[in-house]
Amino acid sequence: MAQEVVLAIDIGGSLTKVGLVTREGNIIDKTIFKTNAQNPFPSFMEKLKLEVETLILKWAVDIQIRSIGVGAPNANPHTGQIENPPNLKWGKATPIAKIINQTFNLPVSIANDANAAALGEMVFGAAKGMKNFVALTLGTGLGSGIIVNGKLLIGEHGAAGEIGHVNVYPNGRECNCGLQGCLETYASVTGIKRTVFELMADMREDSPLRSISFEDMTGTDISEAALKGDQIALNAFEKTGEVLGSKMADTVAHLDPEAFILSGGLSKAGDILLQPIKTHMEKYLFNAYKGKIKVLLSTATSADAVLGPAALAWLELENTTLE
DSSP, rough: OOEEEEEEEEEEESSSEEEEOOOTTEEEEEEEEETTSSSSSSHHHHHHHHHHHHHHHHHHTTTTEEEEEEEETTETTTEEESSSSSOOOOOOOOOHHHHHHHHOOOOOEEEEEEHHHHHHHHHHSSSOOOSSSEEEEESEEEEEEEEETTOOOOOOOSSSOOOGGBBOTTOHHHHHHHBBGGGTTTSSHHHHHHHHHHHHOOOOOOOGGOOOOOOTTOHHHHHHHHTTOHHHHHHHHHHHHHHHHHHHHHHHHHHOOOOEEEEEEGGGGGGHHHHHHHHHHHSSSSSGGTTTEEEOOOOOOOOOTHHHHHHHHHHHHHTTTOO
């Protein structure tokens, strides 16, 4: 008897990941290819069609695909479009749900990539069993997804949960979004790199980070230096934790979540990041919340990115209304 699966598609600025995923979250098979986001959308669809057909051909006898879930930057579930994506050169609006539906003749659900990741955490990951939590993805930028009463918070315009763009300092760092002082300019891999370079200008201590250019420096470089006791790296994590922790305390006042789930490159630092976050979040929390909010690291790896879109597809099949 054929096994029921969903086709999960995670579209990133650099890579697109496609997987066949069971109801239990088992990834039967997956493939990864370059998004080539600078090229027009039709060339992406040609590549996607080829990759999906190759994947399905391998498993044709053993599986029945029920539907398709898509996680993508700036995907709006109300309109079925990717709208004004910063890293995809596909124009202002791409009707991706309609085109994927026409291409594969299967029902399609779409969500912003960070929102899809939050659903993945709820259905298959660190937030299993939780009904109120916030997932934060600390990568090149800061993505976030909010779950309230077991439902994804989408908002009136399909763009709820842009915590990366709350203001930290009104005249602070320039953000790619055009504003100044956004949280993601401080709490992300890019943000902590900027902090490291500011600290290297202000501090005299030797550091292996001084020999790495801004472009070449990674979150892993900073984490490894901090783990070895490097004072500049440790200070950078302390500052990052203070900014992020204080803004998480603001988010708690709005939502009263059970937990924050942290994922992405910066979360790989573990306790070096978690401790300052927890300390400063507790410091700024309203008394009613003190000692009650968990801060957890995601157990998902980058290879598990398809689990978010898969969770979206399975939830939609189960007629869970996304609000």
